[in-house]
Every structure is written in C-alpha cells, then in structure tokens.
Amino acid sequence: MAGSTEDFDLVVIGFGKAGKTVAMKRAKAGDRVALVERDPMMYGGTCINVGCVPTKTLLTDMARFELGGDDGAKAFKRAQQRRNALVRKMNAANLQMAEAAGVQVILGEGRFVGERTIAVRTEAKERVIEGTVVIIDTGSETIIPPVPGADLPRVYTSTSIQQIERLPRRLVIVGGGPIALEFSTLFSGFGTEVHIVDNSDRALRNFEPDVAAYAQGVLERRNINFHLNNTATLFEKEADGIRVRLADGSVLEADAVLCAIGRKPATSTLDLGAVGIEVTPRGAVKVDEHLRTNVDGVYAAGDVNGGPQFTYVSFDDHRIILEDAWGADKGHAGARSTCGRVLPTTTFIEPPLATVGMSEAAAVGKGYDVVVKSGLIADMAIVPRPKILGQTDGMAKFVIDVKSDLILGATLFCPDAQELINAVAVAIRSGMTATELGGGIYTHPSTSELFNALLG
Structure with a gap:
C-alpha cells in the first residue's frame, strides 16, 4: 500500500444519486469530502448515463416518430444522437457541480482496507483515504443469464x-x-x-x-x-x-x-468481506432502516443496498443518511428512515403503467374490506385529454378501504400516468380519502380528471 493516509470528513464510493447529493451538501457545509468513481462515463450515476435519462430520451423520440415518421431506422439513429449529446452534457455538468461544491472527485477503483479506510487504485498510483463517514453508492450491474452463447456479439x-x-x-x-x-x-x-x-x-x-x-x-x-x-x-x-x-x-x-x-448490486470489487461488512446472498450491502451497515460510520445507499432500484429512492436515501449522520446538530438524528415509505413506480411503456400501494389481492390478504373502482380510459366521458392526444388505450384502478375510505393502492395505465401516480402517492401518504381526491378541482382538459370520473 503506497503513500500515507489522507483524512476526509466524508468518503463516498460511487457517483450515484444519494452519494453525490450528500457529498455536495456536506462539502458546501465546509466538510472535506472525497468522491471515488472508477468510470468517467458514469459521472452522475446510472440514471443519467445509462438508465432513466437516456432511455426516456429514446422513448420520447420514438413517440414523436410514431406521430408521423416514415423511416424507423433513420429516426432511431437520430434518437441515439440526441441521447448521446444529452448524456455527455449531463455527465459533464455533474462533474462540474461536484467540483464547484468543493468535492474532491477521485477517478479510480476503491476497495476497503479498513473499516472506513479505502485504497483507491488510480491511473497514476494507489491512494489511501479514510472518512469519518463512508457511503457506499456503487449502484447495480446487469445480470447476464447463464445461457450458452450469451457472450456473442449480437x-x-x-x-x-x-x-x-x-x-x-x-x-x-x-x-x-x-x-x-x-x-x-x-x-x-x-x-x-x-x-x-x-x-x-x-x-x-x-x-x-x-x-x-x-x-x-x-x-x-x-x-x-x-x-x-x-x-x-x-x-x-x-x-x-x-x-x-x-x-x-x-x-x-x-x-x-x-x-x-434484472440487475444486481455492484459490490464485487469493494472487498467488503475484508472488513466484515455484511452482505445478502445476492451481494447487496445489508443495512438497517437508517441505511447503516453493521460497521459504525459506514452507510449504503441506492441500488447497492438491495432496495428498490429507482433514482428517486436513492434521493430519499440521501435525506435519511444526512439526518442520521449529521442530524444531531439539529436535534433530530435518525428521525427519517425507510420505514413506511410510499413509493410510486412507473414502467414507461405506451401509455405509461404506474402503480403505488397495495394490489387488490394484497389488501384482501391483509384483512381489508375493499371496494374497487376501475374503468377504461376510453369510457370516461369527462376525461377528453387522451382523446385529444389520440391515445385512448388505458385503464385505471383504485383499491379503497371500505371502512376509512382511504386509498390502499392504485394502478394507472394511461397518458400522464407517471405524473398522476405521484398525486395518488401524496394522497396515500397524507391520509387523504378517495372521496377527497375525487372531489378535487382539476384543470381541463387533463388526465387528472380521471380522479373525478372514478372517485368523485
């Protein structure tokens, strides 16, 4: 091991959403912060470089092509070019923002050599850094099926x-x-x-x-x-x-x-076992509800801890870690946790398919007496926006507790579902009843009028 140990208040391994956000906030607060990333093409994390942003850019251009394109191959190539330009711009912006905040970004591969000590193999040398707090945020990687020929070029x-x-x-x-x-x-x-x-x-x-x-x-x-x-x-x-x-x-x-x-937590190069950091059989870093590992001062955030693989979950992870590690200064250390999180999801098919809360079967299995309110988008006369868009395929379903009128879950397969599901999540989180959501006043024409159609 070469060189002396460099001390930091915070060391983040991986440029993921949670880690980079904590890093920039703590650097702006005056802490000495190091962020280790092994691949310059991943500055900013999975979402920006290979996940949400580039794939949704391609999907957006696909939808535009469907409205009036005549050559799919050429349109796809143009979409790739726009995707690549946007990714390059956001990748560079993330590096610039981190460095401008005072974060020392170290390009290299890190591995644990002590409980909060990381050896980083850079192009020039090996550096040894130690953090009072360490956050593992290395994300996830593709699972390759054990099928003969999986390494073929196509x-x-x-x-x-x-x-x-x-x-x-x-x-x-x-x-x-x-x-x-x-x-x-x-x-x-x-x-x-x-x-x-x-x-x-x-x-x-x-x-x-x-x-x-x-x-x-x-x-x-x-x-x-x-x-x-x-x-x-x-x-x-x-x-x-x-x-x-x-x-x-x-x-x-x-x-x-x-x-x-699917994807699996990216932990294979971290040498977690050398310092006794516990992992699950799938290689995820074991954490408690405050995202603490079994090693004091070491946290794991985002995909690497085996939780839901969404960038917005990672963003919430950063708030949990901030409160737990630094909240004592404000008198509320550990006030925030992963317990009881209401997490909406969207799968970006056409139209988008979004869900939050419990399914009908899950609610019944938990002993709830439920009423289901559902319908086809095309049949909702007071919801003209899908007709205006020419996208009338779709369906919406709400699972409601009969006793309390609280929304237990919802599935929306319709235009703008990725936005509407957030409103439903807020309703569930805040204890708003189905009748209250259905009685809201919504702009017209908007797909949110389906709340009036089904719940009003």
Whole structure:
C-alpha cells in the first residue's frame, strides 16, 4: 500500500444519486469530502448515463416518430444522437457541480482496507483515504443469464443496446420486467418485431392481473409477442443474425438479443468481506432502516443496498443518511428512515403503467374490506385529454378501504400516468380519502380528471 493516509470528513464510493447529493451538501457545509468513481462515463450515476435519462430520451423520440415518421431506422439513429449529446452534457455538468461544491472527485477503483479506510487504485498510483463517514453508492450491474452463447456479439445488455449500430428488424428480449417492457416498447415503436421470452405464467406479473391483461393486449397490438412459461436455453450465431432456442423446443430467429432479467448490486470489487461488512446472498450491502451497515460510520445507499432500484429512492436515501449522520446538530438524528415509505413506480411503456400501494389481492390478504373502482380510459366521458392526444388505450384502478375510505393502492395505465401516480402517492401518504381526491378541482382538459370520473 503506497503513500500515507489522507483524512476526509466524508468518503463516498460511487457517483450515484444519494452519494453525490450528500457529498455536495456536506462539502458546501465546509466538510472535506472525497468522491471515488472508477468510470468517467458514469459521472452522475446510472440514471443519467445509462438508465432513466437516456432511455426516456429514446422513448420520447420514438413517440414523436410514431406521430408521423416514415423511416424507423433513420429516426432511431437520430434518437441515439440526441441521447448521446444529452448524456455527455449531463455527465459533464455533474462533474462540474461536484467540483464547484468543493468535492474532491477521485477517478479510480476503491476497495476497503479498513473499516472506513479505502485504497483507491488510480491511473497514476494507489491512494489511501479514510472518512469519518463512508457511503457506499456503487449502484447495480446487469445480470447476464447463464445461457450458452450469451457472450456473442449480437447479445446485448440494457446499456450496450442503446448504442446498437443498426435498428434490428427482429429483436428477442429475455426477461419480462420493467426494463424488458420499456425496450420492447421502444424498439417496436421504431418498427422492430419484438419477442419477449419470460419464465412467468403471465405478462406484467408485478401488476394488477386485470390491468396487466389489458396492457398485454395493447402491447401485442404493437407487434410485441410474448413467449410465457419459457426460457432461452441457447444463443447460436448465424451468418446474418442470431438463433434463440427456447425450453419448449421452439426457435426464434433474430437480428439481436437483449438480456433484461434484472440487475444486481455492484459490490464485487469493494472487498467488503475484508472488513466484515455484511452482505445478502445476492451481494447487496445489508443495512438497517437508517441505511447503516453493521460497521459504525459506514452507510449504503441506492441500488447497492438491495432496495428498490429507482433514482428517486436513492434521493430519499440521501435525506435519511444526512439526518442520521449529521442530524444531531439539529436535534433530530435518525428521525427519517425507510420505514413506511410510499413509493410510486412507473414502467414507461405506451401509455405509461404506474402503480403505488397495495394490489387488490394484497389488501384482501391483509384483512381489508375493499371496494374497487376501475374503468377504461376510453369510457370516461369527462376525461377528453387522451382523446385529444389520440391515445385512448388505458385503464385505471383504485383499491379503497371500505371502512376509512382511504386509498390502499392504485394502478394507472394511461397518458400522464407517471405524473398522476405521484398525486395518488401524496394522497396515500397524507391520509387523504378517495372521496377527497375525487372531489378535487382539476384543470381541463387533463388526465387528472380521471380522479373525478372514478372517485368523485
């Protein structure tokens, strides 16, 4: 180990949402802060560089193409160019913001050599840094299925396929979760024939069954084909494509394969075991409700702690850590935690599919007496915005406690669902009743009028 130990008030490993936000706030407060990132292409974190921002940019341009495009391949290439320009801009801006705040950004790979001591291998040398507080925020990485041929050139991950050279005519997607569904929507919108291979017995398995069945029909009309209760067993190279053999004996011919079976916490290079930091069987860093690890002064935030893999969850993680590590100065250390968080989610298919709270089955299973209020978007006469947009496919469902009239859960499959679900989450969090949400006054024409239509 070379050199003497450099002391910091805070060391952050990884440029994720939680870590970078805490780093900048503490640096502005006068602390000496180091942020270690091994890949300059990841300044700003997963969301900005390979996740939410670039994929939603591609999806936005896909939607514009569907309104009047005539050449999917050219439109896809233009979308890639806009995606890349935006990512470069945001990546550079994140580095600039961190450095302007006073954060010392160290480009290198870090590993634990002491409970709060990190050895960082940089291009020039190895530096040893120690923090009074250490935050692990290294994010997650793609899970590669154990299928022979998964290393072939035409087999992609959710990161690499964003840079695919040509729009595929036929694409096989292995996996049926949100990442798979979003990419199926993206490529089908540009004209690709898509096949989803999923080992589940139904599509969109994490959503309300009735809404999922309706959404599956919408996706199938977009030239997205589902092969359920099935798995890929072999990828074989062909002269001008790739052959995918399935467990049921069938064969799919394609130009490309996307492996989208999920992501796992990125912890393999941290050498956590050397200092006794506990991990789960999947490699996630074990934390309590305040995101503390079992080692004093060491926290884990974002995807790496095994929680929901969303950047807004990571943003809330930063608030929890700030309160726990530095809140004593304000008299409320540990006041915030992960307990009872109401977390909305959106899968950006077309239209968006958003959910929050409990499903009908989960609520009944917990002993609630529920009433369900649901309907098709096309049938809601007082909600004209989807008709104006020409996007009348959709469905909304609310699960309500009969006794209290509180909203237990909601699923929205409609235009603007990614925005509306946040209002429902606020209603659940604040104890607003379904009748109160339904009695609100909403701008017209807006999709939020579905609250009036279903709950008013």
